[in-house]
Amino acid sequence: ALAAAAAAGLAAALVGGAAIRRVRIDPEADRDFHYTNVERIFAVLQVCTACSVAFAHGSNDVANAIGPLAAVVNVAATGSVAQHSPVPTWVMLLGGGGIIAGLAMWGYRIIETIGRKITELTPTRGFSAELAAAATIVVASLTGMPVSTTHTLVGAVLGVGLARGIGALDLRVIGGILVSWLVTLPAGAILATFFFFFFKGLFS
Structure with a gap:
């Protein structure tokens, strides 16, 4: 795993370096906006x-x-509850397929909210927000703590927005996001309870 990670990092560095070398630096562009070439x-x-x-x-x-x-799946296969359950390959493929389907069908709504509505994002701001979010989530994964990518990324975007002052944030959009966070937790618990007793009564 360590060798694969090192190889992937080296490949990403080579591809990134080649892509950066293809960026056309325009000295004239910096006259209108000092960081134009940096943003590129x-x-x-x-x-x-x-x-x-x-x-x-x-x-x-x-x-x-x-x-x-x-x-x-492990309980159905073995008939007992184990402390550690193996994850079949088809289950992981199902999860990956769900990501692709969700992104293709409704992902554009979240992309628009995080990418445009909370605050104005430039490449440098987006880079900072994504780097912070990725680092936070990976550390949480390594420690076995379940966290939300959406919550983490929204927090990172709020951070880069606050760096320019509270006026750079759309407080109405942020308020709607906070309300949705407060609603989804009890809503998920209530629906889970309902479905549990519904199917229990249906099949018992």
Whole structure:
């Protein structure tokens, strides 16, 4: 695993270096905006941080989703509850397929909210937010703590927005996000209880 990680890091560095060398530096552009060429470079680098967030998302959120399924599959196969359940390959593929389907069908709504509505993001700001979110989620995954990629990334975007002052944030959008966070926890608990007793009564 360590060798694979080192190889992946080296490959990413080579690809990123080649992509950055292809960025056209325009000295005239800096006259209108001093950091134009810097933003162009970070637009390329942001691809790497976006991939890092996707990796972190898979290491935590998707694991949260397929964990209960893996446990149920193990109970159905062995007839007993084990402290550690192996995760079949098809379960992991199912989780990956769910990510792709969700992104293709409704992901654009979240992309628009985080990428445009909370605060104005430039490549440097987006790079900073994604790097912070990816690092936080990966550390949480390594310690076995389930966290939300969305919550973490929204917090990171709020951080880069606050760096420019409270006026740079759309407080109405942020308020709606906070309300949704407060609603989803009890809503999930209530629906889970309902479905449990519904199917228990249906099949018992």
